[in-house]
Amino acid sequence: MGQTTLKRFKAKEIIFNAGDEGDCAYIIDSGRVQIFIEKLGLEIPVNVLGVGEIFGEMAILDRSPRSASARALNEVQVSVVSRTQFEQRIEQADPIVKLLVSILLKRLRSNLGGGINAIAGQSSILVGGEGGSLEAKQNGDAQEGDHPDVKESHNQVIEKIKFEAELHEALKNDHFLLYYQPIVDLHTGRVAGFESLIRWKSDTRGMVRPDLFIGVAEETSLIVPIGKWVLRESFKALAAFNESLTKAGVSESKKADSLFMTINISGKQFLDPQFFSDVLALPEEFAINPKRVKMEITEKIFLSGNLSFFWLEKLRSMGFPISLDDFGTGYSMLSYLSQFNFDSLKIDQSFIRKIHTDDKTRIVVSAIVGLAKGLNIEIIAEGVEYQEQVDILKEMGCHLVQGYFYGKPMPFTEALSLINK
Numbered sequence: 001m002g003q004t005t006l007k008r009f010k011a012k013e014i015i016f017n018a019g020d021e022g023d024c025a026y027i028i029d030s031g032r033v034q035i036f037i038e039k040l041g042l043e044i045p046v047n048v049l050g051v052g053e054i055f056g057e058m059a060i061l062d063r064s065p066r067s068a069s070a071r072a073l074n075e076v077q078v079s080v081v082s083r084t085q086f087e088q089r090i091e092q093a094d095p096i097v098k099l100l101v102s103i104l105l106k107r108l109r110s111n112l113g114g115g116i117n118a119i120a121g122q123s124s125i126l127v128g129g130e131g132g133s134l135e136a137k138q139n140g141d142a143q144e145g146d147h148p149d150v151k152e153s154h155n156q157v158i159e160k161i162k163f164e165a166e167l168h169e170a171l172k173n174d175h176f177l178l179y180y181q182p183i184v185d186l187h188t189g190r191v192a193g194f195e196s197l198i199r200w201k202s203d204t205r206g207m208v209r210p211d212l213f214i215g216v217a218e219e220t221s222l223i224v225p226i227g228k229w230v231l232r233e234s235f236k237a238l239a240a241f242n243e244s245l246t247k248a249g250v251s252e253s254k255k256a257d258s259l260f261m262t263i264n265i266s267g268k269q270f271l272d273p274q275f276f277s278d279v280l281a282l283p284e285e286f287a288i289n290p291k292r293v294k295m296e297i298t299e300k301i302f303l304s305g306n307l308s309f310f311w312l313e314k315l316r317s318m319g320f321p322i323s324l325d326d327f328g329t330g331y332s333m334l335s336y337l338s339q340f341n342f343d344s345l346k347i348d349q350s351f352i353r354k355i356h357t358d359d360k361t362r363i364v365v366s367a368i369v370g371l372a373k374g375l376n377i378e379i380i381a382e383g384v385e386y387q388e389q390v391d392i393l394k395e396m397g398c399h400l401v402q403g404y405f406y407g408k409p410m411p412f413t414e415a416l417s418l419i420n421k
């Protein structure tokens, strides 16, 4: 961490000149500071700053020379803040924010004028982090002659901004759809439920898989409206599946124990103050027992803090079973198991993939199944593709399986005809 030191300047003393190298910013503790530029030998005042204001931040943001000169107008005391103090924060900042800041700085520099700006940015910390010099570009566009890494990182950020805009449009224009992947009961051999999995039908990109956009949606909080849509759509589908079973002669009493729906929930959705009231309204609206709707989360949800336990417990108290996805891939799975009462565990596909070819994997899965049984937690094996895997899982006493062997995620109508078979 950088240190803060005090510095004093007499009236009219120059604090720094335009074009100087700058590796610190200043906060004015007392007095007033004039910012000025020189053009054609004339001094042009740009601003006068007072107590509590900061200056000299531009050079530390983009590692460019001072964009203007600074002079004490009277007796001035400043706190000097070193670049390192900011550097760590800037490096950790969102790449899009970094890009926008760099564009802003570029514009400000070009408005201030002067040759100083053309030599800006030898090793930016704003974009790319490793020697990028995005601010050396006019108006934020990648320029001829830029280092290839800089162009690359600039283009990536621009691409991401466009991608986010497309996601917003997709939500507005109803371009998301839900697919349903069957989950099969190994005791009965019948479909016991479905996991709803989102798809984005893009005009330009075709059918986009969720792992390509869910992460971005989580970063921008777009996951909140998307997740809301997923919840409602999943309830709607489950209600339709139930209705079709009723028509096919499955009695009302059996219906309550019939299909379930597993819905993927992202931790960010908990930040939406409306989330719980929305969720609470759904079982009544669609006449669905909350016990038939498993809320599936991953370990990631706990990384944002202990509050997640509170919200999960709240969901559980509403009657929704909580399922822990991708079990076995995280860092602290066992500790979460002892801290929270999960209803289901989903063994990650990476284990199931090797269960029939690798002895060690088989032992690990068998131990997980045993652990879950001991804790009275339901086990779901995901990624089942071969009969051999089914046989092994059955023998281990695994109850529920999901995978291409039984069916890929499919559109609503296909899922409907599957349950009617």
Ligand code: C2E
Pocket (backbone or CB within 6 Å): 181, 196, 197, 198, 209, 210, 211, 214, 227, 230, 264, 265, 266, 325, 326, 349, 382, 383, 384, 385, 402, 403, 404, 405, 409
């Ligand atoms: P997930 O929740 O672990 O979902 C299982 C993924 O494994 C699905 O990919 C599914 O198609 C795939 N899969 C299932 N069985 C097999 C198999 O036998 N072989 C292979 N190779 N793959 C199999 P998908 O649909 O592409 O979803 C990817 C991830 O995106 C999901 O992983 C989940 O984390 C996320 N996701 C999907 N829909 C939603 C959603 O509505 N909300 C949120 N927050 N995340 C979602």
Ligand code: CMP
Pocket (backbone or CB within 6 Å): 022, 035, 046, 047, 054, 055, 056, 057, 058, 059, 060, 065, 066, 067, 068, 069, 070, 112
């Ligand atoms: P930096 O470029 O490091 O050095 C000159 C400083 O003057 C600059 O950072 C800003 O802190 C400040 N500065 C530049 N332009 C203006 C402006 N238009 N108004 C106020 N302060 C400015």
Ligand code: CA
Pocket (backbone or CB within 6 Å): 195, 264, 296, 325
């Ligand atoms: Ca899942």
Ligand code: CA
Pocket (backbone or CB within 6 Å): 325, 326, 346, 348, 349, 382
């Ligand atoms: Ca999974």
